[in-house]
Amino acid sequence: MKKTFVKPAALLLTMMLILTGIGLSASASDYPTITLQPQNLVYPEGAVAIYTIEATGSDLTYRWFINYGGTIYDATDPATVMTQPWTAYAGAGWGTSPDGSAFFFEGIMAGLDGAEIYCEVSNSTGYATSRPAIIQVGGSTMPPEIRVPSDVVVFQGNDGKVLKLSCNATDPYGGECTYQWYQTSSGTLPTIMAIPDENYSILVVPTHELGDFFYVCMVETPSGGRGYSSIIKVTVVPDASAGSESDMAGDSSESSTESSTESSTESSTESSSESSLLISTGGEEESSKVKEESSQTQNSQESSQTVATNESSQNQSSQTGNSEQSSQTENSHTTQPPQTNRGGNQNVLIIVLLSVTVLLLISLIVLLIVMMSQRKKQY
16 A cells, blocks of 8 residues: 555655756856946947946846946836936937847936946846946047956966956947056956056966956057946966866856967957957966067058058057046946855755755655555555
């Protein structure tokens, strides 16, 4: 008589365990991960300003927020957006792209200068919050399109290993962009300080010190357009940490390899290519080699776009004296939204699923005991 109840119970228990395992693996892989942050672009007054975000995960939804005058407003809430004060400076209108991954102002006005905009990406497994982009109004021409890596986690390289951060920029007018890299100890744009002689599209970052380091790439176009990349957070962890490098890097940098980095350097004007990074050996020799390669790439791009002499490439490198550019960021004065802890949310989700599974198992055992007791009483 026992077999009559035990066999179906064993099958039910096996199915529950399988479904729980599938749910855990699916939730981990589908968790929203931001791969491209909104950039800090300087728009002319009256221009169409666009801020975009890219993320991985299934069934993503996007909510955009604007920090105006120290108050955070949900810019995608149809019930309240019409009464929010920032809309008076949005020009002819505002809104999101069909999938929600971009937010635009149809004629941005100076009243929005210094405000911040950021996005929350979510699905059924959790959410991730982007870094805020500073809205800057007052540029002379349209800013370049900028693509940089998001947060990077890398192993410590005591043997001279370095990290390459790539900044891919495209001038909307077809000109050749110039670059200047900055570093900030506070992780905020207003406190950036220029890194001397780092005026190429690739920045070589040493990895011999542990801790968090923050970098920003400023890009200018020949016509006067300007933009600052989002803050790139580089976390250097001990080499003895468990897991592989691909496991430690929880962002777009996971899929970066040496070949993809060299490819993105040669075709930095292709906005569809992912910004890449690389761990390699060489120390100072590697840094000089990267600068030479970047310089050669810029010269070759100039010759393909215009019939110019060698003096054009020399003038290109001389345009990077940008001591006054850090003043553009003094307008930002509001606080940043909290960043989402991906690992913490995943752990909470796993604990909840395991708790539900345990409760179901206990309920099943109690049900079997009751049914067996009733069956014995009948005999």
